[in-house]
Amino acid sequence: xxxxxxxxxxxxxxxxxxxxxxxRFCSYITAAAGVHASGLNKVVKALETKIRPPxxxxxxxxxxxxxxxxxxxxxxxxxxxxxxxISLDYTQTLQAxxxxxAEEALHNxxxxxKGEYIMTVEGAVPTRDGGVYCTIAGRTALDIVKEAAENAKxxxxxxxxxxxxxxxxxxxxxxxxxPIYKVLPGKTVMNVPGCPPIAEVMAGxxxxxxxxxxxxxxxxxNRPRAFYSKRVHxxxxxxxxxxxxxxxxxxxxxxxxxxxxxxxxxxRGPVTYNSxxxxxxxxxxxxxxxxxxxxxGCSEANFWDNGPFYQHLANIPGFGIETTADKIxxxxxxxxxxxxxxxxxxxxxxxxxLIQEVxxxxxxxxxxxxxxxxxxx
Amino acid sequence: xxxxxxNHSQPTEYYEVYVWEWPVRLxxxxxxxxxxxxxxxxxxxxxxxxxxxISEASAQYWFGKIRFVHFVTAYIxxxxxxxxxxxxxxxxxYVRFNNFIPTSRKQWDEILDVLKMDVLQIxxxxxxxxxxxxxxxxxxxxxxxxxxxxxxxxFGLYSAMTDSWFAGLFAWVVPAMGGDHAxxxxxxxxxxxYLVFMIVHVYLAAYxxxxxxxxxxxxxxxxxxxxxxxxxxxx
Numbered sequence: 338x339x340x341x342x343x344x345x346x347x348x349x350x351x352x353x354x355x356x357x358x359x360x361r362f363c364s365y366i367t368a369a370a371g372v373h374a375s376g377l378n379k380v381v382k383a384l385e386t387k388i389r390p391p392x393x394x395x396x397x398x399x400x401x402x403x404x405x406x407x408x409x410x411x412x413x414x415x416x417x418x419x420x421x422x423i424s425l426d427y428t429q430t431l432q433a434x435x436x437x438x439a440e441e442a443l444h445n446x447x448x449x450x451k452g453e454y455i456m457t458v459e460g461a462v463p464t465r466d467g468g469v470y471c472t473i474a475g476r477t478a479l480d481i482v483k484e485a486a487e488n489a490k491x492x493x494x495x496x497x498x499x500x501x502x503x504x505x506x507x508x509x510x511x512x513x514x515x516p517i518y519k520v521l522p523g524k525t526v527m528n529v530p531g532c533p534p535i536a537e538v539m540a541g542x543x544x545x546x547x548x549x550x551x552x553x554x555x556x557x558x559n560r561p562r563a564f565y566s567k568r569v570h571x572x573x574x575x576x577x578x579x580x581x582x583x584x585x586x587x588x589x590x591x592x593x594x595x596x597x598x599x600x601x602x603x604x605r606g607p608v609t610y611n612s613x614x615x616x617x618x619x620x621x622x623x624x625x626x627x628x629x630x631x632x633x634g635c636s637e638a639n640f641w642d643n644g645p646f647y648q649h650l651a652n653i654p655g656f657g658i659e660t661t662a663d664k665i666x667x668x669x670x671x672x673x674x675x676x677x678x679x680x681x682x683x684x685x686x687x688x689x690x691l692i693q694e695v696x697x698x699x700x701x702x703x704x705x706x707x708x709x710x711x712x713x714x
Numbered sequence: 715x716x717x718x719x720x721n722h723s724q725p726t727e728y729y730e731v732y733v734w735e736w737p738v739r740l741x742x743x744x745x746x747x748x749x750x751x752x753x754x755x756x757x758x759x760x761x762x763x764x765x766x767x768i769s770e771a772s773a774q775y776w777f778g779k780i781r782f783v784h785f786v787t788a789y790i791x792x793x794x795x796x797x798x799x800x801x802x803x804x805x806x807x808y809v810r811f812n813n814f815i816p817t818s819r820k821q822w823d824e825i826l827d828v829l830k831m832d833v834l835q836i837x838x839x840x841x842x843x844x845x846x847x848x849x850x851x852x853x854x855x856x857x858x859x860x861x862x863x864x865x866x867x868x869f870g871l872y873s874a875m876t877d878s879w880f881a882g883l884f885a886w887v888v889p890a891m892g893g894d895h896a897x898x899x900x901x902x903x904x905x906x907x908y909l910v911f912m913i914v915h916v917y918l919a920a921y922x923x924x925x926x927x928x929x930x931x932x933x934x935x936x937x938x939x940x941x942x943x944x945x946x947x948x949x
Contacts, residue, residue: 556889557885557886557888557889558889558893567874568874568875568894571874571875577771577772578771579777580771580775580777580778581771581772581773581774581775581776581777581778582762582764582774582775582776582777582778582780583764583771583774584762584764586764592764600762601761601762601764605895607894607898608893608894608895608898609894610874610894634895637893637894637895638892638893639892639893639895639896640895643895643896643899649760649761650760650899650902651895651899662899662902662903662906663760663761663902663906665906666903666905666906666909669906669910670906670909670910670913673910673913673914674913677913677914677917680917680921681917681921683835684835684921684924684925687835688835688925691925692924695927
């Protein structure tokens with residue numbers, strides 16, 4: 338950590354870049370953050386005057402796939418962000434320091450940049466049994482999150498684990514895995530869900546915070562609107578097959594070969610908010626649906642419990658394996674019909690005398706009244 | 715609850731009561747047809763039949779049409795209910811909201827009596843309210859809450875694919891219920907409620923028509939019910 342913090346412009350010039358390079362970089366990240374070109378002036382100004390923001394990147398209950406995804410970001414190139422434009426002061430996966438040195442770096446940053454640092458969290462936080470299922474340097478994840486969040490300027494939850502619990506929080510959730518926003522009541526936590534999130538989305542979010550000094554516009558689930566406002570379904574290149582009613586029935590049929598819609602084999606595209614269909618993966622090469630596999634909805638809460646992945650309706654727990662709402666509904670419907678039929682039979686038996694009486698009486702009355710009419714003529 | 719037995723020693727005389735005014739009957743049938751359309755199209759949306767076709771996707775749009783019909787009918791369903799709510803304030807005494815919420819002792823007694831008659835089948839004949847009996851009214855009140863649940867979940871899902879301000883009013887439902895998948899599952903399960911409701915509702919209407927002989931079924935077409943004159947009824 339340098340003693341005198343440099344602005345991003347100063348730092349670039351010191352490295353031998355020209356101002357033209359700097360402006361090119363500014364327009365690059367403006368586009369990556371999903372900001373309109375008219376916002377370019379603000380970005381330039383911000384990066385001319387702002388110091389490199391220190392970033393604390395925590396890892397808790399997770400598989401590090403978010404980091405793996407992040408370091409494969411191509412737009413903007415990750416090394417530009419991680420090594421040049423932000424000051425990544427603490428991250429278990431990438432840092433050279435270990436043990437006491439690493440912890441010292443963490444605490445120095447929290448002290449020195451109080452209210453200035455960006456806190457990013459990868460992974461859920463276990464809460465059961467006092468949070469003992471995830472500890473770092475002898476302290477629980479819960480403890481660390483709460484301490485770091487106290488003076489963080491911005492809190493970002495990377496991936497589904499930190500945003501909604503993901504597989505750790507799946508039933509029966511033995512460790513009490515909890516998404517970050519739930520253990521930090523009253524704090525704004527930006528959720529960037531996905532298992533993992535798309536690298537360009539992560540990079541876009543970071544550069545937005547970098548350039549504008551605040552979190553981007555969020556939706557109802559605190560996800561950045563720029564990347565999570567549309568369903569995978571809405572940008573799916575197979576959507577015309579959906580509207581035309583052309584579906585894959587099984588993975589080895591003719592329709593699968595033709596590339597029809599995967600809706601009937603359980604595609605979660607219609608219920609999943611993400612940018613996979615637009616940004617795609619691995620430098621825009623492909624994404625699951627393009628590779629012939631239905632979306633499993635990995636950026637949606639409880640996606641793991643909403644299975645099986647290859648059928649559209651979730652199984653209803655408590656009714657045995659492969660029991661969907663439709664199976665239960667059919668049984669209830671048939672049961673109701675049977676009950677109604679039994680009731681109708683019972684009615685005719687039990688009320689037979691009464692009905693017979695009414696029929697007799699009306700017959701009598703009809704005879705009487707017709708008799709009167711005849712008599713009157 | 716007075717128990718009534720027809721005195722068969724003299725001819726039965728009836729009088730007519732105009733129970734269901736035309737807006738109520740219209741509501742009922744529009745409601746019926748919209749639920750039928752919503753249930754059928756909704757079932758296909760959840761579980762589409764696969765039509766093998768040799769024509770290109772650009773040449774057909776049947777699934778899009780089914781969804782379109784579902785969405786249009788949903789609007790009809792909602793605004794039809796709005797009209798019914800309005801009529802609950804200005805309509806005759808049989809359609810007012812106090813028929814639906816059992817608040818008085820009399821209504822609770824009637825609920826018990828209807829249960830005896832419908833479930834245990836132990837009452838021979840009883841005089842219930844001319845309009846909805848207290849139990850039916852109460853079930854419709856619960857049904858109305860379920861209508862609302864369908865509307866909220868349905869328009870919540872729809873809000874993601876439209877710019878309509880009306881659907882936008884329900885956008886908060888999705889995050890509140892934990893995502894589209896959960897909302898969708900609830901919305902789908904509710905369809906089975908309507909199916910069961912319809913079976914029981916139609917059967918009980920027929921049953922009461924049969925054992926009470928007051929013209930229950932025809933009243934939803936013509937509005938009239940037929941009641942025996944009191945003097946011919948002995949306690």
